[in-house]
Amino acid sequence: MTPEGISELISRVSLRDRAAFDVLYASTSAKLFGVCLRVLGNRTEAEDALQDIYVRIWNKADRFAVADTSPISWLVAIARNHCIDTLRARKPVAAELDQAVDVAEPSPNPEQSAVTRGEAQRLHDCLDQLEAVRAAAVRGAYLNGDSYEALANRYSVPLNTMRTWLRRSLMKLKECLEG
Amino acid sequence: MSSIPPEDTIPEGDDLIAAEYVLGVLPAEERRVVARRIETDQAFARLVARWQQHFDPLNEQFVAEPAPGDLKNRIDHRLFGTEQPPASIPLWNSVTFWRGLAFAAFALAVFGFGRDLIQPPTTTSSPQLVASMVADGSPVRTLAVFDDQTRLLKVSLVAGDVPQDRSLELWLIAGNEAPVSLGVITSPQVTAFDLPQPVADKLRDGTTLAITVEPVGGSPSGAPTGAVVAAGTVRGI
Structure with missing residues (x-):
């Protein structure tokens, strides 16, 4: 489905069009379920999360019109944020550490557009300019929902040290991306 | 880089909080505070949106998986x-x-x-x-x-x-x-x-x-x- 197609579906969902909601679900739920599975690490929680996420999408679809973003990014952000909030509400943190294993990363989607490829390449190039361990922390946080606490435990550094070097990495990343 | 402070101080600023929110590393309470701020502070919301755009390419790495039929x-x-x-x-x-x-x-x-x-x-x-x-x-x-x-x-x-x-x-x-x-x-x-x-x-x-x-x-x-x-x-x- 083209981004324009998904945008139109989201707009129609904001007008309470249930047929559009069906199609939006059919075309995007697998991707968002993938987000839930990766971040939450178990199917039961992922299924509950996916329900909450589509309820949210139905209720918040009108917000998409003012969001300056591609439709799939908007949907993935809703899913990621919901899953991360769920993770953070979970206790104890130990569960997070257990699942913080590196998941094999698939090769980039061959169907993505040249523009997206360019942006992706730039992000990866800029991440590669960071120390390897810091780049891995940034990627891990984004893809697995690692918290500062989990990262500090994993790299055996105090929380503030973790925060300092992650923030410095983010500043370098920004200079590289926007420079 | 002149904008990056010395190694032993924590860099500060809204832009970094926005980045941390997008990255997802903040604890629950801080995330709630930031989420509320996104709703009310447009300038801050733009910082968040910009960081989200930066990280969007990583979304490719979430592997699609069909959700249960029911x-x-x-x-x-x-x-x-x-x-x-x-x-x-x-x-x-x-x-x-x-x-x-x-x-x-x-x-x-x-x-x-x-x-x-x-x-x-x-x-x-x-x-x-x-x-x-x-x-x-x-x-x-x-x-x-x-x-x-x-x-x-x-x-x-x-x-x-x-x-x-x-x-x-x-x-x-x-x-x-x-x-x-x-x-x-x-x-x-x-x-x-x-x-x-x-x-x-x-x-x-x-x-x-x-x-x-x-x-x-x-x-x-x-x-x-x-x-x-x-x-x-x-x-x-």
């Missing part, structure tokens, strides 16, 4: 308190909608059958026929997509289930002719019907597809005997 019903139940289909489909004439429908059904087909069974990608110029089948008061909603090249009609159950003690049978009704059985729906996700050429020829814009409830294995008489639980008109896109 999950959409549960969502509909929560939102609408019912599993009934919408009374009307105002999208009927939207090309985007139909392309979306075809894509959606195709995506389901991919997940339903596995990549090995999918034919080489059909070219976008190849005509496709799609139908959305619904009925008032029925929980069953389906999408059908016909691929001219493979002569496979793929039918996805969007809502509703295959009953245990009955079969859902698919019928093709061309004009005033008697319904022709295409077979029974066997999968709660996607069933592929391999249409013989004479039947495939009848499948065109305006043909009706319908699903009835029949005894297990399908109607013994070769004509529909049970209630129509979903029906729709075939459209070319």
